[in-house]
Amino acid sequence: MLVHTALDRAEQVARHWSAAGCPVVIHVDAHVPRKTYKAFAKALGNAPTVRFCQRHKCEWGTWGLVAGTLSASEMMLAEFDEVRHVYLSSGSCLPLRPVQELIDYLAARPQTDFIESATTSDVPWTVGGLSDERFTLRFPFSWKRHRYLFDKYVDLQRKVGFKRKIPNGIQPHMGSQWWCLTRQTLSAILEDPERDRYDAFFQKVWIPDESYFQTLARLYSGNIESRSLTLSKFDFQGKPHIFYDDHLQLLRRSDCFVARKIWPRANRLYDGFLRDPEGAIKMTEPNPAKIDRIFAKAVERRTRGRQGLYMQSRFPHEGFEHSITSGRYSVFQGFSDLFEDFEPWLAKATGTQVHGHLYSPERAEFAREQKVVNGALTDSPALRDYNPTAFLTNLIWNTRGERQCFQLGPADETAPIWFIAKDPNAQISVISGAWAVPLFKSNRNFADLRQEAARLQKLEAEQLKVLRSVWAKARLRIWTMAEFIEAPMEPLQSIIDEMGPHSLRRLTEAPKMADLSGFGQFLQNLKNQGMHPYLMGDFPVSPPGLNQPKSPRKPYLVQ
Amino acid sequence: MSIIQSYRLRLKRKQLLARAFRKRREIKSVVDRTDGIQGDDILAFSTLRNERVRLPFFLQYYRDMGVNHFLIVDNDSDDGSREYLLEQPDVSVWSSKHSYRRSRYGVDWLNWLQRKHGDGHWCLVVDPDELLVYPFCDTRPLRALTDWLDASSIRSFSAMLLDMYPKGRINERPYRAGQNPLEIASWFDSGNYSISRNWKYWNLWIQGGARARMFFQDNPEEAPALNKIPLVKWSKKYAYVDSTHMLLPRGLNLVFDEWGGEKASGVLLHTKFLDTFSAKAAEELQRREHYSKSVEYLAYAQSLDDDPELWCKWSEKYINWRQLEILGLMSKGNWA
Structure with a gap:
């Protein structure tokens, strides 16, 4: 479990996992002050199967997240022999179904790795306009803090034609960073003799947490199911959507195992889902279609808006209205x-x-x-x-x-x-x-x-x-x-x-x-009178003679 | 050219801040409870005069929404507003007997208070007759919105002013302290707003609604502005220019999407038209302390003598924020 804020919620979730019989290894971002960390570790001290691994500095889109994951994975595999599947989650993830259902689900698929993993050319997730280039350029500047330098340096490398070499000809894959791998696959990645080379390569890749495991799992896994068990939706800027109390019913009906991100103050969600399971164990497949639709609509609203509407937060430039009025x-x-x-x-x-x-x-x-x-x-x-x-x-x-x-x-x-x-x-x-x-x-x-x-x-x-x-x-x-x-x-x-x-x-x-x-x-x-009316076309001057009969107006009839 | 303009606006902003600094002497602290403000508290700022009857509901409304502290400048009230505010544990009060108009309708005072207390906080600037409505406000507290804005790197949130009015004459039903003013003033105009861009400050200029329809039929350019940006993650470098209509630096005014999409926005329900209004209009007409020598109030007073009814056959009755979003007055943007 990767944790950096809302430690109280992370503690609650960690307890929930561990109480259901799942050992938990927590990686706390090294940016978290020592005092806060100590208090957090102490609070979880009485949970026997919760461990804390070595801390790394994590910044969005950088290697720290992978380093943290690797440390945690090593500790998990070394200390808990009975573990067969390892599930990567975060402090703002929330299990939606009873943990036992997840255990049963995985037990029924002992050899399957659940990791979303697709080749770069096949996916449209290109925040910042980078897909292949995530792997072939260098990114010494932070995207969040030094956007200008980041962009300029990318431009420069493109102009110069700089390209990094990809080691051993591995095929870069990308996908959701929230995976669930088998001990076999995960240990193969960790114990790979070439791991130092891969690590060195991925340290300079942009957003390696979306590609490191996704790429390397392809080398060892015999049975990849390319989807994430974690429900996680992203908006048009690649930022995860957040779930609130009013999503409770929606999340219930989704039958997903884990959802992220949850707003830390969504009390009803935490109270509702971190209860002891009641009722029979279900074996249904996750079905996030409805949630998908809602969030897809939100993205559509943000990017295309309602046609023909001019209002305080939609006032398009001329030519960008998509339709300048709302109807015919x-x-x-x-x-x-x-x-x-x-x-x-x-x-x-x-x-x-x-x-x-x-x-x-x-x-x-x-x-x-x-x-x-x-x-x-x-x-x-x-x-x-x-x-x-x-x-x-x-x-x-x-x-x-x-x-x-x-x-x-x-x-x-x-x-x-x-x-x-x-x-x-x-x-x-x-x-x-x-x-x-x-x-x-x-x-x-x-x-x-x-x-x-x-x-x-x-x-x-x-x-x-x-x-x-x-x-x-x-x-x-x-x-x-x-x-x-x-x-x-x-x-x-x-x-x-x-x-x-x-x-x-x-x-x-x-x-x-x-x-x-x-x-x-x-x-x-x-x-x-000297005024020339021409727009009405040619009208004959009707003869003005007094004795001539008036010609009847040409009738027009409905056929 | 744009560099010169940016520089001019920078000077303008500095000038506004200097002005706020100068005007700080005009407000005297009556009770200062700002020590209790926590690092991530949401603060509300307001200037008011003789609003005793509105205060109980106003404070409760925003407390329930999740505002942690109120910072209020009392402009020489004599109806007990100040005494009432002093009793409230989460309100800090300043008072001023100086000219409201010459403090640019209170903006200077609030700019100073925000500079001093608002830095790093989400700050809401509202009048006692303005009730904020934002997407999902019935199920999510204001903190959910500000957290989401933070996560999306958005610094300012737009909420257009929507004039609410009763059905029937405005004096017909008296407003009691503590009552929800929307029980009386529950109607609004849904689709008669005109928008243009202000290229200097980058904000939108919205006019229309019931006030334009009733009081400014012949001189629409003088109709009051309805565009507002009341919720801002404040920095002491920021300054409101003109009420909460626009801010400097001007990037904060880009609360609308220019490429066809919709950004998230809310609405300020403006419950001005209660029975308290006529008295207020009469008084303001004497004091001439309001915008453009109270041209607004002048127009009202003239029409109000004829005892007008703001309500018309096509008025909409307020139900909830979803209704406003469907009507196109506000938007969820990509908040879902």
Whole structure:
């Protein structure tokens, strides 16, 4: 048992092992003050099968840990003849199952060495970006204390092409440092005539405690089971996860023999697991799958986070969001100008949340005239325009699971067009030039209309430029108005099909298009005033003759 | 350029520390029990004025969480707050009759106390109306969090301010001493926060919530900042710059992940909106001792005359930290 802190807990666990008939050899880190060590040794003095071996200075990632393990192993094999399996554990390990179950389990597998051991090329554990190079470079600087020098020296060696020779052509293996070896294998490693050479080599390897026994066991063991009996999970930085009181049930159900690391103050865990066994002895295999999942999720959360969430501890740089919004949404430009009842129609056809112009200068026009929506997001234009992208990402995040649709127009100048254009979650459909329809219908002086038309056309042209830029990633559809009214149902159907499964049926009802008779003339009048409306495409000027019958508007029907 | 900026910030930090040193004369020790502080104790620092009614719950809340000692500056209370604090065995009290505003809202005083007593400790800086919530706070004491932060080499922990409010008018239900203020102010806004980066100090600037929604609709840039870093493994070289919103050295402000992941974070439940609020707002309006000449209180006072209701249909009712984590207001990060 390797111990360096929380000696009171180590004492408790050592007693537990020894009371169950397992001799314990403890290695205490030489950094522990002599006085503390003495007190610890004295406290365990009355346990007959507990021994203390020679102390070494242990620092993470250095040889001291292996040296300590070797001393302890030697003492264990020399002093306790009846020992067949040696289990390496630490002061923060906790046996989860009755020790007798472990004894029986090992007795049933007398020749098996449980040691996780894989070749360097086959494992993804590369903290610090080093795998093979752990063995071939030199590491005179501490990774924890002198990270800068450590990194620079590694870089230098790479540049120079320095490589150490691996003795006797052994094949480096790595794996969890918590193993359980048979007397045969362990003694073979300890008594190897070449051991001095190996030791000298591994003394300069980085994190030798994860490779020394893992490599050498391969030389002697006839039966390696490459897994650790100790449940030990690591986070994305290679730091062990810690277990707390609230993991009690989870650990119980895992059926693992030993878990690490346990928080020293997790009283419920220590009280719960260091009791005398009750009930029948089980012979089940360890099953850490559930715990694996929980910790894998934690790593995922830490490295990838929740998509489209911006919060106090997740605020990615542009380009590192993984997804800039949390769900898909649809943006319509010109539809509510061209159709008189587009919004209610769309809501009915798709069952989605259909807002008006969210970025209207007057207020955010939420669906059903609401003043506040999900997440207490308000329609205040000042709050919205203070951070227009946050307004959108908030809305999409707050309504996760419910698709949002909203209208956009050239007059909505504060809308974050670039943001929406770059978002693959956005489905944008534009009928260009449709802003002219409300002008056409309005009862205003022509001079005003002309000025307004020129302004809107300019704004829309700028928006379209953004939407068509090479950086745009949204699903984009743009029609000129003339194009669109030729056959309006087809594009509507394809937009709605793309929106999701709830609208697989064909559209049965079309939205009502505004009456456009005279629109061509309206555009011509604009032209005559020197303003050139081009975004709506080509509209024929309907003949102005008084006696000619008005040609009926081209009907569009649902097929 | 960045070297020059780093140097400027270094000067700024030194200046803050010098200022704290100068301002130490403004606070007088009333009872000093700091001798009893052990090497790895968790310390809480606070400045307060007339908070007698909140103190019993406040102290108990943080004691239960595992705070070992409280260091409190009493800014001239006359409601018995000081007398109450003197009776508490784990509280050291300083008092000051000097200007709260000119001590930069108490930051100078606390910077000094933290420099003197906080070095090497995990220090929590909270107001009496702020209740810290962190991942697993229902099953793990604060010590579990600080141990984990230590093991992960993390020096500072973010906890955004979340404004809590009652349903109905804020004067409707009186708050009694010792009562959990969340029984009354149990609602909050879940998704109307806007965040931007402060490139000078590297911190995030968070605004929004109920206060922005109700009182700052027309001038959102003046809405109060909600980003806070209340829990720090203190060193005497550190200094809070502006309340607990940001620190120097600025590396301490990097409590968020910039590459798409989530770091662990908590929430400070801000239970300001109890029936005690109107009186407080009226008084602060007289004293003009709060931020930006009390523009905040001015805005409140105007709206409060109309007897507003902060609650709306989309307010969320507080349940526990897991709810806040699901809503995306805080995160477990890789603590599991």
